[in-house]
Amino acid sequence: MLLRLIKYCWLTICLLSSGIAGAQVVLPKILGNNMVLQRNAPVPVWGTALPGEKVTVKFNSQTKTTIVDASGKWIVKLDAMPASAKPATLTISGKNTIQLQNILVGEVWLCSGQSNMQYEMRKNSKVKKPDTSTTNSPVDELDRAHNPQIRIFLVTQKNMLKPDSTHSGWSVAEDSALRAFSAAGYFFAKNLQHDLKVPVGIISSAVSGSRIEPWVSQEGFDAIPYFKANNIKIDGDPGKFYAKMIEPVAPFALKGFLWYQGESACFLGETISYTYKMEALINNWRKLWGDKTLPFYYVQIAPYYYTHGKGPVTYTQFTEPELREAQAAALQIPHTGMIITTDLNDDLKNIHPPFKWEVGRRLELQALANTYKQRVVFSGPVYKNMKINGDKIILEFDHVGAGLVSHDGKPLTDFTIAGADGNFVAANAAIKGNTVEVSAESVAKPAAARFAWSEAAQPNFYNKDGLPAVPFRTDNPLKFTLTAN
Incomplete structure (x- = not known):
């Protein structure tokens, strides 16, 4: 006693x-x-x-x-x-x-990642307006944003662990608070509030330049057998931002997560290991909130000249496509969705492309369709399978929407084809109904095809609903096995 x-x-x-x-x-x-x-x-x-x-x-x-x-x-x-x-x-x-x-x-979402998610609305205001912009250009959003049904909360490395007697972390999405907030997160929230007609809260917890490892606790990595089985050491400060910027948010009730990260992984030349790290992240966060079904929608990284830089690996034009392939493999994890950004960079020397309003809109389409069960087209064409017909390969796709199309009316670009020797050459590609036929004069017996398989690819292959196709290769060697949980 x-x-x-x-x-x-x-x-x-x-x-x-x-x-x-x-x-x-x-x-x-x-x-x-x-x-x-x-x-x-x-x-x-x-x-x-x-x-x-x-x-x-x-x-x-x-x-x-x-x-x-x-x-x-x-x-x-x-x-x-x-x-x-x-x-x-x-x-x-x-x-x-x-x-x-x-x-x-209303509805609450948490967005996270590295600099392209952190990318603030003040930067959005400095973007060169697209040629098609009107007086209501999203570049000018800060000038007119004052919807009291959109609320924002900005997580920083310092602000979550200290009590705040003023209770002032949340703000209406306007003025100085919005200037410092995630542009992709805000435009997601704006579209969602408009379409659902309910209040929306969006929490941004992102750090420029961050790898995926700091966003996952060490326990999260330990729960994935792949790393131990392949003797992969998890470095990069595992758990650093998880402890400071994710854990303190829980168990605040929310609907799901948005993720925009991967550039750091591309600089490290990662492939399948990144898929397992995404699985560790998703499982880790869902466990923290106690809900294995929380949606997780993410952004496949945009075209960028990685080969122009120096880093820990030798970069080729295929370094980025291989990382994108690893990102796409994470779609096997339940309740996930991915958006494509091959058309959202107007300067391939800029790793922070504009058009974050479109990133937000495409993420919202994922949520509308898969979380809120609305009948909307949420994805561009996704490679399904292939058939060889003489000197042609016939490619079939899911998510054709209202049909397949060349976005600019010109011949399809960025398709390549190879025979058994694996020597890929530029292919002629033509839409035939809901398929694409690819061929090349120099390849009499084709064995494989690829699409947008280059860091610089900005292809014109879309569905008629305005969404670009997912890059792919039919000779994909990547194997990802979900961890039982």
Whole structure:
């Protein structure tokens, strides 16, 4: 009994000295004014206080109470709620009372990755306007963004582990807060709010130049047998950003994840190992939130001259296609989706291409179709299989939408063909219904075909719904086996 009393007193001292002054209720940074709560799902509300203290949470007609545990932590879950654009107050009471104002209920997504996801709206404002732009160009979005039903939260390496007595992390998507926010994430949220007609909250947690490893805990990698079986050491600070920028967000209720990363992996010359790292990431995050079905939609990296740079490997024009192939292989992981960006770079010397509004729109199409079950075309043509017919290869595709098309009306580009010798040459390619026939005069007995198999490829092969085809090679040696979980 005396030992228990000593431990209790010591815990109380620790809580007081760590900032829980006067044993007050303290909330994590992610809970604050202006936030959006996830609709149609239980909503955790949590924090710290003095062990044994009673905490009461009130929101609209709901009242939940709990007792703080011996470690000073508490959590309640609000019952699932329908969407609501009517601002409401969330009240948390213990020894002190906290009132969080202007709370909405709708859809919440977390976006993460490296610089192309971090790419801020202020940079978007400096993009050269496309020739087809109008007075409503997305380049000018900052000038008119003031939709109170879109809320944003920017995670940084420093802001998540310190309590914020002002509860000011969330903002309406406008002005200075939006200037510093992810452009791809914002345009995803804008499109989603427009199409679903409910409030949308978007959380951005991205770090320029980051590899995939810091976003996954070491336990996440340890759960994938591939690395141990192939004696692959996980370096690159595993878990660094996971601990600082992902874990503190959980268990905030959200609908799914958006991911834009891979350039760093391409510089390292990764192929199949990156697929398994994506599996580790996806499983790791889903486990943290306790939901194996959380959607994970990601961006296949855009064309860029990797061969113009220097790095730890020798780059060829195929280095990037092979990394893209590894990204595409991750589609075997359930509840995932990938968008293509072969047409979204107007300068192949720029690893940070513009057109983030289109990245956001294409990610939203994935969500509309696969999460919200709306009847929309969400993907460009995806290679299905091939047949050899004399001196031609007949390529069949999924996701043809309203039909296959040359986007600019010119002959199809970036198809190559080879015989048994593996010597690939430029191919003539023609759309025949929902197939593409490829051939070359110098290849009498074709054995394999490739599409967009170059870092510089910006092909014109789309479906009529305006979405570009996924790069591929029919002679794909990459084998990915899902880890049982």
